Amino acid sequence: MIRMATIGTSMITGRFIAAAAGVPAVAVTTAYSRDADRAARFAAEMSLPASSSDLDGLLSSPDIDAVYIGSPNGVHAEQAEAVIAAGKHVLVEKPAVPTEAQFIRLAEAASDAGVILLEAMRNCYDPALDAIGDLLPELGVLRRASLAYCQRSARYDKVLAGERVNIFDPALAGGALFDLGVYPIAAMLRLFGEPVRVLSASVPIPGGADGAGAALAIYDGLVVDLSYSKITASDRVNEIQGESGTLTFDHVAEPTSATLSLLDGTVTEHTFDGPANNMVHEIRRFAELVAGENDPTADHERTLATLRIVEQIRAAV
Amino acid sequence: MIRMATIGTSMITGRFIAAAAGVPAVAVTTAYSRDADRAARFAAEMSLPASSSDLDGLLSSPDIDAVYIGSPNGVHAEQAEAVIAAGKHVLVEKPAVPTEAQFIRLAEAASDAGVILLEAMRNCYDPALDAIGDLLPELGVLRRASLAYCQRSARYDKVLAGERVNIFDPALAGGALFDLGVYPIAAMLRLFGEPVRVLSASVPIPGGADGAGAALAIYDGLVVDLSYSKITASDRVNEIQGESGTLTFDHVAEPTSATLSLLDGTVTEHTFDGPANNMVHEIRRFAELVAGENDPTADHERTLATLRIVEQIRAAV
Structure with a gap:
């Protein structure tokens, strides 16, 4: 225990x-x-x-x-x-x-x-993202993907009113990229590995943090766009486009369903059963590591890869 | 006549x-x-x-x-x-x-x-895009937008089989950007004006054309991502995110409907009546110009602005 x-x-x-x-x-x-x-x-x-x-x-x-x-x-x-x-x-x-x-x-x-x-990057340990990864070979050669997490924070109203708010305070590593942008980045790394190059643009807000942003992650023959915002909202699905079909899924931090549409007209719906609170998975992984059943090298590599992309995006601003 | x-x-x-x-x-x-x-x-x-x-x-x-x-x-x-x-x-x-x-x-x-x-850039003359523009003030400060045209061409199979196909022939100005990418670019220019800067990445295919691509158009306080492909497909809606709400619409070259979702929970559906074949509008404009009822300066400016972005995207590859 x-x-x-x-x-x-x-x-x-x-x-x-x-x-x-x-x-x-x-x-x-x-x-x-x-x-x-x-x-x-x-x-x-x-x-x-x-x-x-x-x-x-x-x-x-x-x-x-x-x-x-x-x-x-x-x-x-x-x-x-x-x-x-x-x-x-x-x-x-x-x-x-x-x-x-x-x-x-x-x-x-x-x-x-x-x-x-x-x-504790919850989507890194959610089996639903593995299930999505397992569907990718059906898409043929992957060419385009769009991963996003855009959710307006009610606390942005305080920023607009001139207040200082932790989650929008650059001195406390606040802002959209740190808070939400890391999820699509982590999902991308898990699904496609590390990109060759990253281009990006941010939307600054009063107080100096980024309220929103977007990036293009360039792979050999594949371009992934990432989108994140804490000052605007989106309900659009995430999407992965291959030459043989397109996969969409509902949430980049906690996927619960996906739709696979193949070139031949076949459409299949996939639902991912799992606890509604998907932090369970990262806690299980932590317990497993503490129990000495594995070592955290791969976990650390994933965190470092995410931070490299975060730093590239921040440096570009 | x-x-x-x-x-x-x-x-x-x-x-x-x-x-x-x-x-x-x-x-x-x-x-x-x-x-x-x-x-x-x-x-x-x-x-x-x-x-x-x-x-x-x-x-x-x-x-x-x-x-x-x-x-x-x-x-x-x-x-x-x-x-x-x-x-x-x-x-x-x-x-x-x-x-x-x-x-x-x-x-x-x-x-x-x-x-x-x-x-003949048909979405430039379609009143539906004006109607979308008229809804934008309801969104408050615009922060993020995603405009896309991704449609797999059956002729791509010929390219994969080693054939030369006009629409994928770089010597004939073929490829995804020229064929489909110009539509989201034209829509963006019409809705938001010219961006300060453009970042982009392309997906090359056999024969030397771009099969797909993506770009970030950077404005003061707004970032628009553009996506286009002739080798993969997407059914996702286009989206414009403001601080007070989000607007989605169905098709960047021939919009027929839009959904406006405001922060206060109000959701309104808009449909745009018009001829199914929206080339009608550009032909009317042409007839009006030929009749001397107006001069084509503004039309030419729009074409030139589109081509400036096309050239920036091509130069970045």
């Missing part, structure tokens, strides 16, 4: 706790927040046995084996370092850190400390 | 003749082809009174006022020059020519000869 604490009290941490309840190898026991009242309130809401506002105490506790970090992106690195230094395993919400170099340092620290570091 | 001849005997010329039948100011009287039998057969099929395989004779005939050019793209320029030199008006199928410089020369020649030159 991996006894876990959480850092962060926003919706994503709530979702993590709910998903972890479905993984027998894990028990979330303690909610941490700098604010003791908030920690206690959140622990009560999520039915956790304990709360804490003393990070050093939490990290030196023999009753905690691992920590999930769901705090604002900009403090992930520092908190992950502290967890690793305390000899505990760490599952850090995406994006783990803003740069490849930072993740390499973190991974080395984890390796030196003999603990597991894993980035 | 503008008495017209046609050059070219493929499907697009047939569609032009069918559309022209709905425009009282125009009468298509003669089908030209280098091959006399083909010209006669095509004229019979299209119920035209006459056919010709003698281009000089046709162009010197006092019974012809104007010519529609629907031949392979690579011979448009030479044929349009001949028509203009003969003192006849010319409606030339898109893309009129491959480069901005060539169209400038053609427009100057037309002006000097006192005849009308018009590029």
